[in-house]
Amino acid sequence: MKTIYLFILFVVLALIQLSVPATMVFKNQSVLNSGTAYKFRTRPIDPTDPFRGKYITLSFDMNNAVTADTLWQNRSDIYVYLKTDSLGYAAVKSVSPFKTNTDDDFVIAQTYGYYQKSNVIDFMLPFDRFYMEESKAYPAEMAYRKASRQGLSNNTYALVYVKNGYSVLEDVFINDVPIGTYVELQKTTD
Known part of the structure; x- marks a missing residue:
């Protein structure tokens, strides 16, 4: 028993x-x-940022917003409401320290600076790491860094799905090519 x-x-x-x-x-x-798909434009990452593990580190153009609210504290949650800009990329529609009564898509980010004089709040998006197969991660980070630094000739962005405050990073693209495929193509041209 x-x-x-x-x-x-x-x-x-x-x-x-x-x-x-x-x-x-x-x-x-x-x-x-x-969820709704948003393309978050990336920008070059710090070249001294070490490659850690099996992911690439992402940095985004969209990392701050102008706000009238003054209730900000460092390292607190912020609701970043999204819209799509004229080029098809994610942009900040509004930010709030609290969830608002709206049907707009949002992500929950974390604040790291508020500049009261200019009413600018800085935040970190929750999807700044893209995990990959170990053998492709380092070449992908190098390709991403190189493409990000080349400016307008290369278009680097992260495709993120958003639903009810949750976000899932699906892939990173360089010139509209998924980064895993881009790395494979670079191997054949080198």
Whole structure:
């Protein structure tokens, strides 16, 4: 009888452990399936930023906004409401320290500076790392850095799906080519 209870307890614990990652995967897949896609224009990253692990570090043009609110604290959450600019890239529609009653798509970012004189709030977007296969990560970071520094001739951006404040970074593009494919193409031309 005791072994039956232990077996049932084991099964329940196993199901609980499986439900956590399954829930995370389901939430991300839901955002990818029914969220709104935004292209976030990237900018060159600091050349001294070391490559860490199996991801590339992203930096975005959209990292601040002008605001009339004065309730900002460093390292606090900020609701960044999005719109699409005339070139098809994500832009800040408004920012708020609180969730507002609107149907606009938003991401929850983190503040790191507020300049009261100019009413500018700086923030970090939550998707600044793009994970890749280990053998492609370093060449991808080098290709991304090179393309980002070449200015207008290269178009680098991250495709991010947004739904109800959740965001999922799907891919990074250089000249509208997914970065993994771009790296493969660069290998054949070198």
